[in-house]
Amino acid sequence: MAVKLNTPIKLVLFDVDGVMTDGTIYMAESGEFCKAFNVKDGLAIELLRAHEIKSGVISGKASPALxxxxxxxxxxxxxxxxxxxxxxLEQICTNFNVTADxxxxxxxxxxxxxxxxxCGLSVAPADAHQLVLEQADWVSAxxxxxxxxxDFVDTLLLSQSNIGLKEIYQPLLRKIALDDLTGVEQ
Structure with missing residues (x-):
C-alpha cells in the first residue's frame, strides 16, 4: 500500500507500546519495567536521520527502560x-517550526x-485497535x-523520493562506513 502525501513529512512521531513494542510490559518484583524493542525498528530511526527527517516519541507510559x-x-x-x-503535538509544532500536516x-x-x-499522515500497525485502523491513512502489514x-519508514521514504529502496539506504550505509573508519560508536 503506497503512502499518499500532500505535504512532505519533516517529522515522524511514534507511540511506543503497541507500535515500537508488541505492547507487552514485563514487571519485576521491584516494580521495574522491561520492554522488548525490535532492532529493525531502531535502524529505521537512523534511516530517518540520514534523510534529515526528525523523529520522536509521545508515549502515554513512562519508565526508565523507555x-x-x-x-x-x-x-x-x-x-x-x-x-x-x-x-x-501543538508544543512540538511551535518548538520545531513545523506544521501538523x-x-x-x-x-x-x-x-x-x-x-x-x-497530523498530516496517520499510521498504524496491523494489530491496532479497530478505531485506529479506520482512522489511519496507512496500515502496515x-x-x-x-x-x-x-516497514513504514521504508514506505515513507520511497513515497517522498524518486529513487529505489537500495538508494534510500545509501546515506545510512555511507554514515555507518564513515563511523567505522573514524571509530564513532553506534
Missing part, C-alpha cells in the same frame, strides 16, 4: 507519561486518535514491535 531506549536511538523528541498527546504519527490505540486526526516502524 527513556533509556529513546535516548540510545537519538530521538529528537522524547515525551513520556503523556495521556493527552494533542497539546504536546508535515508530521506523521504512528499509533495503535484510542488514546492516539486525537493526534492521528490532526506488520504488527507493533515486529518491524512495523521499519
Amino acid at each position: 527513556t533509556n531506549r529513546c535516548q540510545k536511538l537519538g530521538f529528537d523528541i522524547i515525551e513520556t507519561g503523556c495521556k493527552h498527546k494533542l497539546p504536546k 508535515a508530521i506523521a504519527f504512528c499509533g495503535d490505540d484510542v488514546l492516539d486518535l486525537p493526534i492521528m486526526e490532526r 506488520y504488527k507493533g514491535g515486529s518491524g512495523m516502524v521499519r
